[in-house]
Amino acid sequence: MICREQDGAFVMVKQHEHGLLAGEFAKWFKEEHTPAEGRREEVLRAVSNHDRGWIDLDETPFWNDAEDAPYSFIDFPVVPKLTFYRRGINEVEADTPYGALLCSSHFERLIEVSGEECPELTRYLQDEAERRARIHRELEQSWPLEEGELYYDARLLQFCDDLSLFLALSEPGSAESEKHPWFADGFSGSEEFSFTSGRAIQAEWQDNATLTLTPFPFTKEIEVSLKLRRVSRKDIEHKGIALAYKETPEEECRITVISGAGEDDVQVKTSTGERTAG
Template sequence: MICREQDGAFVMVKQHEHGRLAGEFAQWFKEEHVPEGNRRAEVLRAVSNHDRGWIDLDETPFWNDAAGAPYSFIDFPVVPKLTFYKRGLNEIEADTPYGALLCSLHFERLIEVSGEDCPELTAYLKDEEERRARIHRDLEKNQPIGEGELYYDARLLQFSDDLSLYLALNEPGSPKSEEHPWWKDGFSGSEDFSFTSGRLISAEWQDASTLMLDPFPFTRDVEVAMVLRKVSKKEIASKGIASAYSSAPEEECRITVTSRPKAD
């Protein structure tokens, strides 16, 4: 679950919903910068489904007593999180082994950034290293991975994931000074795309329904509808997080992602 606070409530977005938005962003990424190959459809499916391991977990949110807030993907306990990571990767691999390779690398990067450490995590990393080695061997027999292909696709997944998270973790229309600290300097890794000329892609709200990016990474303006629930803190206090979440109506937050106007 992705959570942020707003006016006596928690705004909550399911992980798989966030993944769906990431897939929409990847679909409209500038194709002229995509390495030649015939795995585009697989990559798009992988990006859209990279967080499918959270589907069952997000049906009923859990309360973090220490934080006084719902557990989110940031602080969710490691052992069950790894179990569902692996389950999601197994489902992705059944559809697209290359996509599972891509998502496995993505999760490894997230774990490294988190700094988490425990025996279960060590075992998970070892298992995933073996999964990636097996997939590499199988692909080399029939469909070898081109030079730079995996590196590029990993950056595409990372950026699409980050941009979708940006929409969920920032209040639409908020000033740059209130931006979530993860993206204060721009989207990490985006400087590797050739069209950025080494610049980080940065974001800024034009208003509550329009987000501007510079440099602009898409072939057109992209409009997305993010499904969320605003769960009242009073409702949580009176009947618990599970019941309060279940009774909160789903809402759509529509955002258009566009380019920043050029200065005169």
């Protein structure tokens, strides 16, 4: 679960919902910088499904007493988190082995950044290294990777993941000083795309309905949506996190992505409508 607190409520976004949004961003990324046509559909499916291991886990959120907040993907206990990481990658591999190679590499980077250590984590990293080596061998026999192909696709997944996270972790119209520290200096790694000329893509809210990204990473105006729930602290205190979450109506944040005043800008306009809780 992706969580942030706002005005006495926790804004909660399911991990797979965030992943589907990342997949939409990948779909419209500048064509001259997208994967080779032959493996493009596999890459898009991998980006959309990279967090599918959380699907069942996010049906019922858990409360973190130490933080006085719901557990999120950031502080969820390591051992069960690894179990669901592995499950998700297994499901991706059943659809696309190359996609599993991409997702496995992505999670390895996240684990390295987190600095977590435990015997179960060491074993997980060993198992995933063996998975990647096996997939590499299989691809060499059937469809060898081009030079730099995996590296580029990993950058694409990282950026689309980060942009989707930015929207899930941001209150539209929030001040620059309130920006999540992960994105204070732009989207890490985005400076490696050739169209950025070495600049990290920057995000800035112009008002409560408009976000600009510079440089502009997409080929056209796009429309996406993000489903979320605003679960009040008061309801959690009275009902517990599981029931409060279940009874909170789901909202759909509709997002239109258009080019800004300059060709390097993209504006994201948002509006929110309620849906019946499912």
